Amino acid sequence: MDRPTYDIVISGAGPAGSALALILAGKSSRPERIALLGRQFRASPKPDDSVDPRTLALNHGSRVLLEQINGWPAESASIHTVHVSQRGRLGRTLIKHDELGVPQLGSVVAYDALLETLHQRLQHSGITLLESATTPVRRPGHLAFEANGSTLSSALAIQSDGAKPQGIERHYKQHAVLATVQASQPRKHWAFERFTRQGPLAILPHPQGNNLYGVVWCCAPEQARHLQSLTDTEFAIELNAMFGERLGRFQCVGARHVFPLSMHAGPSLINDRSVAIGNAAQTLHPVAGQGLNLGLRDAAQLGQAxxxxxxxxxxxxxxxxxxxxxxxxxxxxxxxxxxDFLPRIFSTGNPLIEHAGGLALLALDLAPPLRTPLARHLLQGLRN
Known part of the structure; x- marks a missing residue:
């Protein structure tokens, strides 16, 4: 068999696929034989200075990885303390960075800023960048794909695009409302996760301002449509009613976005020459912000393998x-x-389960030996 055109083709130039390409480039003497397929490579900032509502909560392990490949964006907001509570019930938990011996539990970055930083880095990595969305198909001994009007081949293929994996599937009957708000009494380096009967509500420090917060409000679809229809003032009032006034009064900044929530998970190994990472391997509920963190761990371990x-x-x-x-x-x-468990157990509407959840949060707060393993997993995942 003739030598394939490329050693590796990565389909999908989002954050996980781009990070993997940079990791592999650092381990290869011929990075040009690694191809990254994407629809659009963003090598320069957006022309406007609007506040981007799409923010990503990246844990400490993800930040270390991105800094190692020079993929960390210039603007970020550090999280030192996470406040976890349940609306209408007693019990809350505080997770603090110094308990775990790290400089921060995580950081929040704007999606576009992260992607632009990674794509700028790719321009100087030696990786072959192809603007194509074609997924390689299996051929005897190699894989073939179409790009720029030509049929090319690869020894290995990595799927890291937005195609939903086939396997386990769950639809939560929840939508996420994304918004950016300004708080009258900001708390520096604090993030909040508040469980409600309709789903979790996350309030995260925003990288574009010390008094700005990114909102991820998970709720029933009809409630999401209602929140989307409100004026900025009406939305801020309802957000304060749901969250309380730990951060003072809210004021909306920028547009709101709504998207449905589901979980899809399939095998990492697609066939003997293809693997999936990131959203192509698993798409998760946004509770605790684990989706991209898990995808970056996929990328790091695949690069090592x-x-x-x-x-x-x-x-x-x-x-x-x-x-x-x-x-x-x-x-x-x-x-x-x-x-999968957290957003469902806290939204059953069953008072007994809600009380048990409140007691569990209280127990986690009072007993570090119970709290630390969960916090450490959310911080860095399982390490092999």
Missing amino acids: LAPWLAQTNTDPRPLLARFASLRRPDRWLTAGIT
Whole structure:
């Protein structure tokens, strides 16, 4: 068989796929033989200075990884304390960075700012960038795909695009309302997760201002449509009624966006020469902000798994892909399980379960040995 055009083709140039490309470039003597397929590569900032409502909560482990590949954006908001509560019930938990021995629990970045930083870095990485959305298809001994009007081939394929994985599926009957608000009494480096009967409500520090917060309000679809229809003043009033006044009074900044919530999870190993990472392997409920963090762990571990093969691409990579899929399984399923359980257990409407949830939050607050394992998993996932 002739040597394929590329050693690796990555389909999907979002944050996880772009980070993987940069990781692999650092481990390859011929990064031009790694191709990244994307619809659009953003090498320059947006022309306007509007506040982007799409923010990402990245944990400490993700920040370390992105800094190592020079992919960390210039603007970010650090999280030192996370306040977890349940509306209408007693009990709350505080998770603090100094308890876990890290400089911050996590950071919030704007989605566009992160993607632009990664794409700027890719321009100087040696990686081949192809503006195509075609997913490689299986051929004997290699994979083939169409790009720029030509049929190209690859020894390995990584799927990291927005295609939903096939396997486990759950629809939460919740929509997420994204908004940006200004608080009259901001608390520096604090983030809030508040469980309600309709779903969790997250209030996160925003990278574009010390008194700005990103809102992720998960609720029933009809409630989401209602919130979308409100004026800015009416929305801020309803947000204060749901969240309280720990941050004073809210004022809306920018547009609101709504999207439905579901969970999809499938195998990492698609076939013996293809694997999926990030949203192509699992899409999660946004509670606790674990989606991209899990995807970046996928990328980091895949880069580590393929390092020996990139040094000797005439060897068989298939055992390395199989081992990668096996090692990723515990972290993926535990994280998916946590993010699937939390939004459902707190929104049953059952008073007994709600009281039990409040007692659980109180117990976590009073007993660090109970709180620390959960906090550490959300901070860095399972490590192999």
